[in-house]
Amino acid sequence: MSIKDKETVQVKIDKEVTDKVDQILDGLGLTTTAAITMYFKRIAADGKIPFDVSLTxxxxxxxxxxxxxxxxxxxxxxxxxxxxxxxxxxxxxxx
Known part of the structure; x- marks a missing residue:
């Protein structure tokens, strides 16, 4: 897929959350972009969010x-x- 076939997605997330996630992803050898791309592809493939979002x-x-x-x-x-x-x-x- 070429660069022109991609779209930039911007979100605002609390710094405390992003710092923690960056550490975890770094330990897994993933970038934030790779993790978000995986998340979006799973939603596209399954037609739903890949985890439970309901409250206990x-x-x-x-x-x-x-x-x-x-x-x-x-x-x-x-x-x-x-x-x-x-x-x-x-x-x-x-x-």
Whole structure:
């Protein structure tokens, strides 16, 4: 595939995450570009993300508790009841 057949993809990812991933990929002998290319090719081949992206019950509870305690993790839509928080957590369009 020639260079003109390729597209540049730009993303913003927390530096702490990229630093950790760079160390892991370096240990595997991979570049970030190679790893992302592998990821995209797997999605294209399988028609889905190649790992589970759902929250565990423990993660859902932790998020819900943080929302109730802090109120700062919610989108600005006025969710304040436990039922509305649960509804927000179940809405895949919000993620």
């Amino acid at each position: 019950e423990q993660e859902r509870e932790r998020i819900k508790n943080n929302i109730v305690r802090n109120g700062e993790l919610l989108p600005q839509k006025g969710y304040m009841t436990e039922e509305s928080i649960e509804e927000w957590l179940n809405d895949e369009d919000e993620w």
